[in-house]
Ligand SMILES: C[C@](O)(CO)[C@H](O)COP(=O)(O)OP(=O)(O)OC[C@H]1O[C@@H](n2ccc(N)nc2=O)[C@H](O)[C@@H]1O
């Protein structure tokens with residue numbers, strides 16, 4: 379039982395660098411080098427005491443996914459198992475992050491539930507059992523427990539280096555009106571024709587030096603070809619975004635289908651987002667890089 383309601387803002391992410399290798403681990407997960415930046419586009423997750431002894435999840439708007447498969451439900455249940463406690467909570471997720479987009483929405487909801495329940499139960503989020511729980515839910519979950527700009531190795535799920543966030547930088551997010559791509563589909567397609575990853579060291583150097591221009595130069599994603607094959611609409615978005623002179627760099631985030639343009643200001647990102655919607659009717663949004671990691675507050 380928890381005593382009070384807790385709110386956590388669950389941020390979307392973009393992959394500033396994604397390097398998938400052909401090797402896989404015992405789970406069948408690929409070795410991945412990934413640099414993820416959290417954004418101020420968020421779902422709102424509220425964890426409240428349950429009126430009876432159950433675990434419930436309500437999504438607004440409603441989402442066509444079985445409750446037990448919802449990452450928010452899975453996270454609460456797994457944390458309960460890890461600490462031998464009953465997760466009697468009502469979870470509400472107000473969704474803003476589009477799904478099948480590569481923006482990490484389902485993972486962010488899970489991370490937010492973990493952070494919220496850790497606060498309610500007085501558990502240190504750095505506890506190894508919490509980290510293992512996060513990893514068990516999905517590859518994108520652990521980074522959010524570590525920082526706002528993080529390099530992850532192994533399966534892209536082990537935080538290896540945390541950087542000072544690139545506060546001030548913004549992104550225009552643009553997603554085609556298609557069903558999108560799941561990570562599983564993209565990795566399976568990648569295996570049919572693997573593309574070698576770009577070198578990661580120049581990106582890590584730029585991040586260590588807090589060099590925004592260097593980061594923009596070394597943005598890369600070798601899942602892009604696989605995702606473009608699965609959803610050819612992505613190619614149209616990439617082409618349109620690359621034609622915008624205000625964009626410092628343009629890349630697919632994760633397995634897509636959302637494309638981002640890195641911009642110097644939120645105003646520039648806004649201008650690209652508005653044009654994408656007006657001219658093409660695509661889903662779009664401007665967002666800033668988050669400056670701090672996930673935190674929970676009492677409602
Ligand atoms: C594409 C990225 O979003 C980039 O950040 C992640 O690598 C995927 O993160 P995610 O959506 O949290 O992924 P998960 O839910 O853990 O995995 C979904 C599926 O993607 C594939 N997968 C995922 C991560 C990885 N390193 N290798 C994989 O092959 C597996 O088929 C897995 O069953």
Ligand SMILES: Nc1ncnc2c1ncn2[C@@H]1O[C@H](COP(=O)(O)OP(=O)(O)OP(=O)(O)O)[C@@H](O)[C@H]1O
Pocket residue numbers: 441442443447448449450471476477478479480481482483484485487488518559560561562632633634
């Ligand atoms: N909390 C949740 N929010 C949204 N979708 C969820 C949630 N839990 C489970 N899902 C399921 O996950 C699917 C999306 O998974 P997918 O791997 O495409 O994620 P994504 O939104 O692209 O993010 P990622 O960048 O992590 O891949 C949805 O179609 C839905 O069935």
